[in-house]
Amino acid sequence: MIRIPALRFGKPYTSLDKATLIHHATGEPVAEVSQVTGSQISRDVGTCARARKDLAAIPIKDILAIYKKAADYFLNGTLPCGDAELTFADYVRNLSATTGSPMVFCDRNARKVHYVLGNIEEVIGGLTRGLDVEALDRGYSLKNGRMQAFYPTTDVFGAVLPSNSPGVHSLWVPTLAFKIPLLLKPGREEPWTPYRVIQAFLKAGMPAHVMAFLPADHAGASDILRLCGRSMAFGDDRTMAPYKNDHRVEIHGTGYSKIILGEDEADNWEKHIDLFVEAIAANGGRACVNASAIWTPRHGDKIAKAIAERFAKMKPRAWDDPACEISGFAKPEVAEAINNLIDESLKTPGAADVTDAVRGTPRLVKEGRVAYLLPTVVRCETPEHPLANKEFLFPYASVIECPQADVLKRIGYTLAASVITNDAGFIAEAMACPTIERLNIGALPTNRLTWDQPHEGNLFTHLYKQRALQLADGHTARV
Amino acid sequence: MLPDTPGKPAPVTGATLDERIANAKKQLDAHFVEIVKWHFNPETGTPFWLEKAKTFDFNPLTDVKSFDDIKRFPIFEDEWLRGGPVRKWVPKAYANRGVYVFETGGTTGLPKSRIVIDDFKIDYEMMSDTLPDQYFPRGSNWLMLGPSGPRRLRLAIEHLAQYRGGICFSLDLDPRWVVKCIKDRKIAEANAYKEHCIDQALTILAGGHEIKCMFTTPKLLAALDEALRNGKLEDKYRSLGKAIPSGGLRSIKAVGITGIFSGGTEFTPQFTREAYEEMLDNGEVYMTPTYGNTLMGLACSKPIGPEDGFKITYYAPQPRAVAQVVNPKNYDEIVPYGGTGRVLLTTLTKEFFVPRFPERDEGEREPPYEKYPWDGVSGVRPFSEIAGSTVVGVY
Numbered sequence: 001m002i003r004i005p006a007l008r009f010g011k012p013y014t015s016l017d018k019a020t021l022i023h024h025a026t027g028e029p030v031a032e033v034s035q036v037t038g039s040q041i042s043r044d045v046g047t048c049a050r051a052r053k054d055l056a057a058i059p060i061k062d063i064l065a066i067y068k069k070a071a072d073y074f075l076n077g078t079l080p081c082g083d084a085e086l087t088f089a090d091y092v093r094n095l096s097a098t099t100g101s102p103m104v105f106c107d108r109n110a111r112k113v114h115y116v117l118g119n120i121e122e123v124i125g126g127l128t129r130g131l132d133v134e135a136l137d138r139g140y141s142l143k144n145g146r147m148q149a150f151y152p153t154t155d156v157f158g159a160v161l162p163s164n165s166p167g168v169h170s171l172w173v174p175t176l177a178f179k180i181p182l183l184l185k186p187g188r189e190e191p192w193t194p195y196r197v198i199q200a201f202l203k204a205g206m207p208a209h210v211m212a213f214l215p216a217d218h219a220g221a222s223d224i225l226r227l228c229g230r231s232m233a234f235g236d237d238r239t240m241a242p243y244k245n246d247h248r249v250e251i252h253g254t255g256y257s258k259i260i261l262g263e264d265e266a267d268n269w270e271k272h273i274d275l276f277v278e279a280i281a282a283n284g285g286r287a288c289v290n291a292s293a294i295w296t297p298r299h300g301d302k303i304a305k306a307i308a309e310r311f312a313k314m315k316p317r318a319w320d321d322p323a324c325e326i327s328g329f330a331k332p333e334v335a336e337a338i339n340n341l342i343d344e345s346l347k348t349p350g351a352a353d354v355t356d357a358v359r360g361t362p363r364l365v366k367e368g369r370v371a372y373l374l375p376t377v378v379r380c381e382t383p384e385h386p387l388a389n390k391e392f393l394f395p396y397a398s399v400i401e402c403p404q405a406d407v408l409k410r411i412g413y414t415l416a417a418s419v420i421t422n423d424a425g426f427i428a429e430a431m432a433c434p435t436i437e438r439l440n441i442g443a444l445p446t447n448r449l450t451w452d453q454p455h456e457g458n459l460f461t462h463l464y465k466q467r468a469l470q471l472a473d474g475h476t477a478r479v
Numbered sequence: 480m481l482p483d484t485p486g487k488p489a490p491v492t493g494a495t496l497d498e499r500i501a502n503a504k505k506q507l508d509a510h511f512v513e514i515v516k517w518h519f520n521p522e523t524g525t526p527f528w529l530e531k532a533k534t535f536d537f538n539p540l541t542d543v544k545s546f547d548d549i550k551r552f553p554i555f556e557d558e559w560l561r562g563g564p565v566r567k568w569v570p571k572a573y574a575n576r577g578v579y580v581f582e583t584g585g586t587t588g589l590p591k592s593r594i595v596i597d598d599f600k601i602d603y604e605m606m607s608d609t610l611p612d613q614y615f616p617r618g619s620n621w622l623m624l625g626p627s628g629p630r631r632l633r634l635a636i637e638h639l640a641q642y643r644g645g646i647c648f649s650l651d652l653d654p655r656w657v658v659k660c661i662k663d664r665k666i667a668e669a670n671a672y673k674e675h676c677i678d679q680a681l682t683i684l685a686g687g688h689e690i691k692c693m694f695t696t697p698k699l700l701a702a703l704d705e706a707l708r709n710g711k712l713e714d715k716y717r718s719l720g721k722a723i724p725s726g727g728l729r730s731i732k733a734v735g736i737t738g739i740f741s742g743g744t745e746f747t748p749q750f751t752r753e754a755y756e757e758m759l760d761n762g763e764v765y766m767t768p769t770y771g772n773t774l775m776g777l778a779c780s781k782p783i784g785p786e787d788g789f790k791i792t793y794y795a796p797q798p799r800a801v802a803q804v805v806n807p808k809n810y811d812e813i814v815p816y817g818g819t820g821r822v823l824l825t826t827l828t829k830e831f832f833v834p835r836f837p838e839r840d841e842g843e844r845e846p847p848y849e850k851y852p853w854d855g856v857s858g859v860r861p862f863s864e865i866a867g868s869t870v871v872g873v874y
Contacts, residue, residue: 039704039757040753
């Protein structure tokens, strides 16, 4: 068993309180993770003003070079993990073991983190919309004779992280490049990626006292969101509700991502089936950018049946099988609760589980300690049905018929929408739709991300505010 | 210094630990028989128990010979304490005495009520005897950074301060409001209320009252430490036009507090270690955890420290109260030493008789030792079968 300490801005800390992580399939203990308290977090946050000044003093070119090296170490190096040393393959194996996410997904998503580390300039360029990186040293840019000045909004950025997919870690990775110290609270089952990124940074030369790895309970997470001047948090609508109006917290909650077919493309639905399946089921269907609904003016029954026929071929496979398409639930009771919720909701008239009819076997499958939920498509007669606008931790989508003229008024909050149409008027309406955050026009799945554009909030504008700055002759400035 | 309140039991004697254990058992057996006779005697007894005795298949006045006979009594149901008339709990012998009522719970529904006359004074005087004078100097003033309202703690700490010759300063703190905020997920409101409480404490500390001792809970201790580190007391001094001492006011030690008496099931070894190492200057400020509730009184801890991994072991104030660690599926079965079980409390005072009340906590059974020659309990934490339903606020 691997013993993983907390990292308190440079000081490893072995706590008397530890969380034991077990292998989702075998039940064997895999790791013991030291937990810190909210008051320790508070004490550590108090050191960050100094850490930010130290980080600000490092030239951005040096920091970018550290990122490049860290990218290499992350993917190709053997890095410390508590009292063990792990290769990338070891790391992926442990990650899969404790989260239940298949190794093939873990590997693929961990490479996204590597991509962001290795292409940090592209990512920064996307977040700052092309700001000269030297501005991060000086606090301003005079590109094309225009003054653009910024100041940091916080001495530390706190990230309260989930356990479901390592891909999300790509979102906080640029923080240090923005010269803001980083405090990470890992998801209970996923200490692996945050710890490995920190170790890669350390080996590449990043000062230890600008990064913290602080495993904690829910109360500790609340303390991070309370104490950090800026933070991000992942959680469902209920967990995140208290922070909805807190501008200091960037919420990554339920995505409710959707595919919307225009009148002109509805009859061409058959040629988009691959896209529908990918958008709903890629990566086990657990991401906020996985589609959870398809809205179409007509052919709802046919679309649902065609997707169901594809879903019916997806079977549970062992976590280390490279052909794995479905994630297991390390906590079977979670799968059971979701399954019960769907079954209860189906009792409300106006919805049918189309996959159930096509597959002919139950949605919930239990194999040993692991439970699986098989991909599911529900045909809803109206957008008001309780299953029409739901998102679950497995490949799930509703199919709803709705006239094009009404659809954008009725979809509600949508993190990622793929609007498949060539109708210029409908495209213009989609471009102006305030409830869509990420917009894809044309045949692009909702989960297809580009790294040079912000995702669900912009880390740079979260960490910096623009200000007016005038410099008298002969004056220069530094942050 | 106040004189002792009558009713304090005699200390256990004995040259060896075995002798002390045997004497403590004899003392408990005699005390148990006396208390049962008192509560079930038609002249002195408690109306509730006199009525309840009609349902017993034994006579408490003649059939109870030793503490082992406690198994003949029914498991105490705390629901009996909800609602009135509260006089049913006042022994007839005390009908003409002044009676306090203390409550527990009460966030929703009826709170549980317990009557008290002198018990809280006796309990805290016994507790006072365990406090080292070096850290809790006689005559020094106290800060009660804990709940106010119909709580036993509020009066008990004040009495403790007075008993030791000091004066106690307290604040307004309604724990029920905090629990409501947390249940409603109003985290910002709960935090604002905590800050309001800490601000009251800072105002008292800024008042020049020479406070050296404090009662607080783990959460409030951490909140006070955070406020001090962030310079909130120094800000308070500035706002009052007072000079800040040369050493600053950014730690509990720096403000002059030398001894902390603290309580609550959130007292984990990790929190204790953190407090010792990071809030109390590696033990330079003395802290003693206690475990108690309105029903039982309070149990003291063996001294804590790094030498035994900050393990916290509590000992009930026997013979006035007994804490047993039992099999949660069979309360008659005491678990072996080191074994885990539910905490079963018994209160045995002339004011209040509570046989075998299953606490909302579990822990490990600990052997007797010199100072407390009877069983103890360590690792106290919310009972795992009901832990999810418990909301812990600031207190």
